[in-house]
Amino acid sequence: MRSYSKYLAFLLTFIAFSIVGASAQSSSDSRSGRTIEQSVRRQILRMPRYEVFDYIGYEVNGSTVTLTGKVFNAINKKTAENGVEDIPGVTRVINNIEVLPPSPFDDTIRRDLYSSISRTAGLSRYLWPVNPSVRLIVDRGHVTLEGYVSNKGDKNLMNLAANGVSNVFGVTNNLKIDSGKAG
Numbered sequence: 001m002r003s004y005s006k007y008l009a010f011l012l013t014f015i016a017f018s019i020v021g022a023s024a025q026s027s028s029d030s031r032s033g034r035t036i037e038q039s040v041r042r043q044i045l046r047m048p049r050y051e052v053f054d055y056i057g058y059e060v061n062g063s064t065v066t067l068t069g070k071v072f073n074a075i076n077k078k079t080a081e082n083g084v085e086d087i088p089g090v091t092r093v094i095n096n097i098e099v100l101p102p103s104p105f106d107d108t109i110r111r112d113l114y115s116s117i118s119r120t121a122g123l124s125r126y127l128w129p130v131n132p133s134v135r136l137i138v139d140r141g142h143v144t145l146e147g148y149v150s151n152k153g154d155k156n157l158m159n160l161a162a163n164g165v166s167n168v169f170g171v172t173n174n175l176k177i178d179s180g181k182a183g
Contacts, residue, residue: 036060036089043083045131049073052127053110055135055146056080056097063091070137070144072110074099105167106138112165113143120161123154134158134175141169148178 037060044056053072058065065084071077081095100106113136118124126134126149134147143162149155155175162171 036063036065036087039087040065040084040090043087044080047076047079047083049076049079050131051129052114052132052134052136053138055137055144057146058084063089064094065090065092066094066096068096069146070098070100070139072100100137100139103140105141109138109141109143109165109167110136113138113162113168116161116165117158120157123158123161126154126158136162141167142172143168143170144172144174146174147176149175150177152177 037058040058040060044050044058050056051073054069054076056067056069056071056076058067065087067080067084071080077095077097077099080097081093084090084093114127117134117136118127126132126147127136132147134145134149137144137146143165145158145162149158155173155177158175159171159173162168162173
């Protein structure tokens with residue numbers, strides 16, 4: 001009977017430590033994932049040619065980072081991949097970034113779009129040259145607004161300004177409202 005109770009005590013202790021260890025591992029994995037996400041974000045924002053007409057998104061799944069988005073400058077696709085590969089804890093990078101095709105038609109829309117938004121009631125602050133909080137993606141006449149604005153009014157004004165640009169086939173407004181990240 002005595003050996004049975006020792007065995008039971010050992011088994012219960014082992015189970016308790018296993019649960020605590022798994023919980024600590026899960027917490028560590030969660031912190032590690034957040035650290036990788038923060039590093040990926042910083043790496044993308046530090047890219048020298050990452051501008052208002054580029055948008056790069058990412059997803060972290062364990063030690064794998066998947067890059068998404070569309071870039072106007074083809075160099076940014078490879079620069080993003082190379083930078084993310086060097087982040088500690090990243091073992092695999094899946095690069096699904098699309099390079100936008102060269103197009104004088106889209107270039108005209110980009111110029112007019114930037115100008116229209118810059119002239120609209122205080123929206124120019126979202127388009128500052130270094131790390132703008134709003135990204136303007138023009139792809140074959142279609143405009144996508146990505147990023148963050150401070151309030152719903154700015155989101156709506158941005159949408160109106162984009163829709164007022166000549167030759168735009170449609171506008172997708174993916175802007176998020178977050179006063180801590182915008183402008």
